[in-house]
Amino acid sequence: MTYLVVSSLAELHATVADHGALDLVTLINADTPVPRPPSIAADRHLFLGFNDIVEEIDGMTAPAVHHIDQLLEFGARWNREKPLAIHCFAGISRSTAAAYITATAINPDLDEQALAEELRRRAPSATPNARLVAFADDRLGRGGRMVDAIRSIGRGEEAYSGTPFILPLVL
Numbered sequence: 001m002t003y004l005v006v007s008s009l010a011e012l013h014a015t016v017a018d019h020g021a022l023d024l025v026t027l028i029n030a031d032t033p034v035p036r037p038p039s040i041a042a043d044r045h046l047f048l049g050f051n052d053i054v055e056e057i058d059g060m061t062a063p064a065v066h067h068i069d070q071l072l073e074f075g076a077r078w079n080r081e082k083p084l085a086i087h088c089f090a091g092i093s094r095s096t097a098a099a100y101i102t103a104t105a106i107n108p109d110l111d112e113q114a115l116a117e118e119l120r121r122r123a124p125s126a127t128p129n130a131r132l133v134a135f136a137d138d139r140l141g142r143g144g145r146m147v148d149a150i151r152s153i154g155r156g157e158e159a160y161s162g163t164p165f166i167l168p169l170v171l
Helices: 012-019 065-077 094-106 112-122 130-139 145-153
Strands: 003-008 023-028 045-049 084-088 165-168
Touching: 003 012, 003 094, 012 084, 023 065, 023 094, 045 065, 065 094, 065 130, 084 094, 094 112, 094 130, 094 145, 094 165, 112 145, 112 165, 130 145
Parallel strands: 003 084, 023 045, 023 084
Antiparallel strands: 003 165
């Protein structure tokens, strides 16, 4: 079964190699250099450059609806032959939100609450970016259920960097 694999920037190359991923989503500050793993072709790498913030702040780039649109389009094009790798700087906020969003978009039958609880079980430090989740909830017509589910799992455990984890597309 194909799945999503989430990691930090520091664990990116090892995670991609360990799982044989051929597609990659990067969610990181726009000026952060991200050397693409050799197995990832340029056209199979989505780079979304924005800060990990949940509201507009002068001098910073907040996540926007167009970022969600790009993520959803990329996820829809993913052929699911190999895992899709998703990473941010720490593997805690932007990437966990993107994995949650991508899984719900690919499998509309996934229960938002059950997926959020599975995310928490697999990633104790996960604190999905609430702004990304809210935009996706709206775009996917989930009626606030994604937002409520992520809010219900609360803030993750304190960590400098998350441990790589798998998020299934079917529970």
